[in-house]
């Protein structure tokens with residue numbers, strides 16, 4: 390008799406999709422987790438040229454082309470001050486596959502993975518798919534992850550904890566002091582710190598820091614992607630970088646599950662990482678202006694919002710019934726509980742949408758707040 394695995398029976402399709410389905414076709418969608426910009430033209434051109442040159446017809450090396458991995462190493466030197474060996478990089482099918490590789494290579498059945506709550510939905514699901522047990526920790530009132538809470542949650546069974554700054558769904562950015570603490574915890578407790586940095590370029594106050602800058606052991610594993618930074622979610626190109634022994638274990642999974650990341654996406658990513666970075670700056674500036682617009686609107690609507698200083702999300706505290714009321718009135722937002730138990734009483738609002746739509750949505754969200762109070 391055919392049966393499904395215990396691991397797969399532990400996860401369900403993301404609750405976010407259900408919200409989209411509940412909304413009408415003309416709804417203003419503030420539920421999306423991707424930039425509303427085209428992929429930069431020089432990236433598109435590099436991809437079409439690579440196709441025409443016949444550079445995309447064959448498998449690449451399992452880790453990805455040497456040129457792409459050199460571009461990724463150079464990116465880490467330029468942006469993060471990290472000395473990354475191109476041999477210690479695996480190009481993946483988006484950040485999603487990179488997260489999967491980290492989990493599969495480090496989490497054994499029964500191991501615990503400490504994750505932020507509310508947090509990105511994949512951390513819980515990928516932990517379970519790897520046979521592990523998610524250990525959600527509540528965020529501080531300002532919706533940042535408290536290193537002390539992470540440290541308290543660590544037991545003898547902990548394999549890993551996850552840090553995501555800037556964060557989906559909260560839009561908050563970890564302080565340098567907290568990031569230093571995450572590195573210390575990884576070192577002192579000998580657990581893996583999975584740091585998901587896919588929003589690193591969208592920081593409006595302060596600056597982005599990676600625990601990899603401060604760790605003294607090889608316990609920090611970095612996941613990143615071109616998806617958000619270059620508006621390339623459809624290309625599916627991310628990566629993971631870690632020490633040689635960790636990369637070797639993750640490559641075992643990647644080699645059999647994926648063989649290599651799509652060749653054309655690898656060429657596109659190389660162009661994105663080595664070419665002009667102005668499109669990234671322009672997107673970041675646009676997001677910041679929209680964030681200001683949204684925060685003013687939410688404040689006028691009487692909704693308290695922990696200040697989001699990065700990514701393109703805000704997570705206000707909302708009254709009972711507000712999310713349903715907003716969706717009924719034709720604006721899609723995601724209920725906070727889709728991101729974990731402690732997300733209840735909040736909603737995630739993505740401002741990766743046009744300014745005019747955002748203004749119209751703010752009016753509707755304000756009217757909804759008045760209606761449910």
Ligand SMILES: Cc1ncc(COP(=O)(O)O)c(C=O)c1O
Pocket residue numbers: 422482483484485486509553556557585587614615616617622626627
């Ligand atoms: C925090 C976070 N990490 C990783 C990902 C995965 O991104 P990708 O499209 O590169 O797989 C997302 C996508 O929404 C995300 O929000």
